[in-house]
Amino acid sequence: MIYRKTKTLIARIIRRKRFHFLTDRFFIKIFFGAQTQKAANEQFFVDYFASGKAFSKIPKVVNKRLVNTSCISVVYAQRLVGYTHSPKLSLVTKVAENYLECFSGFHYNEPWYNVIDARLGDRVLTKLPPRLRAILDSCLEGVELPRTGAHGDLSVNNVLFGCDTTDYKIIDWENFRVNGSYVEDVCRLLGTCVRKNLPVDDIKAIKITQVFGAKARLPIGEAAAIMIYILSQASCELESKKVEVVISNMSNRLEKYVHLS
Numbered sequence: 001m002i003y004r005k006t007k008t009l010i011a012r013i014i015r016r017k018r019f020h021f022l023t024d025r026f027f028i029k030i031f032f033g034a035q036t037q038k039a040a041n042e043q044f045f046v047d048y049f050a051s052g053k054a055f056s057k058i059p060k061v062v063n064k065r066l067v068n069t070s071c072i073s074v075v076y077a078q079r080l081v082g083y084t085h086s087p088k089l090s091l092v093t094k095v096a097e098n099y100l101e102c103f104s105g106f107h108y109n110e111p112w113y114n115v116i117d118a119r120l121g122d123r124v125l126t127k128l129p130p131r132l133r134a135i136l137d138s139c140l141e142g143v144e145l146p147r148t149g150a151h152g153d154l155s156v157n158n159v160l161f162g163c164d165t166t167d168y169k170i171i172d173w174e175n176f177r178v179n180g181s182y183v184e185d186v187c188r189l190l191g192t193c194v195r196k197n198l199p200v201d202d203i204k205a206i207k208i209t210q211v212f213g214a215k216a217r218l219p220i221g222e223a224a225a226i227m228i229y230i231l232s233q234a235s236c237e238l239e240s241k242k243v244e245v246v247i248s249n250m251s252n253r254l255e256k257y258v259h260l261s
Contacts, residue, residue, distance in 0.1 A: 039073035109144035150180025
């Protein structure tokens with residue numbers, strides 16, 4: 001049993017090219033190979049965006065670089081003692097509301113395809129079955145999003161809450177993209193809070209809970225928000241899954257959306 005678990009863990013580290021661990025005082029993350037760029041992404045966020053008008057208002061913990069070479073990068077941050085994850089929708093909704101308020105002054109919009117992860121274009125979207133691509137395009141027809149930069153993986157697992165539930169920190173800024181929108185972050189945050197099992201039960205949960213409904217105060221409609229969530233999920237899956245798997249998962253989500261609509 002121990003051997004099998006160890007073997008699985010090693011295989012996962014090799015596939016993802018990163019791992020992390022905790023000490024009494026620090027959270028430490030190590031990237032190697034192609035993933036060393038992640039440390040550079042986070043440093044770019046620190047240097048150019050973290051102090052900006054909107055991102056400066058967001059409670060966050062950003063890792064600092066300890067080692068940086070072309071082969072390996074080591075980053076660390078102070079350990080957040082007393083902070084934990086929470087799947088409670090009421091708490092996550094407050095985070096989403098705060099996020100929206102921080103970006104309320106941004107009105108420079110671009111077509112949605114200009115502010116999603118650029119890797120999705122040739123690697124995923126062009127390879128979707130034509131019928132499913134048509135559904136995606138139809139739901140997002142005319143949709144424009146503010147280009148503000150995006151966390152890139154604002155799942156519920158990247159929000160830590162303190163003992164006072166109004167106290168929270170957003171972590172893991174390594175997937176930060178200049179070419180992104182806060183709307184994608186909020187859609188991912190709310191979608192991952194209610195989802196159950198992957199790859200398609202998340203769409204069912206989103207539809208049942210109406211988490212992207214009027215109460216979410218998103219600048220786009222529910223159908224468009226679901227599509228942005230699906231695109232965001234595909235973007236994150238590209239970090240650790242084969243392209244064929246990402247395309248399959250995205251297709252399954254789109255099929256589920258059609259079935260439930």
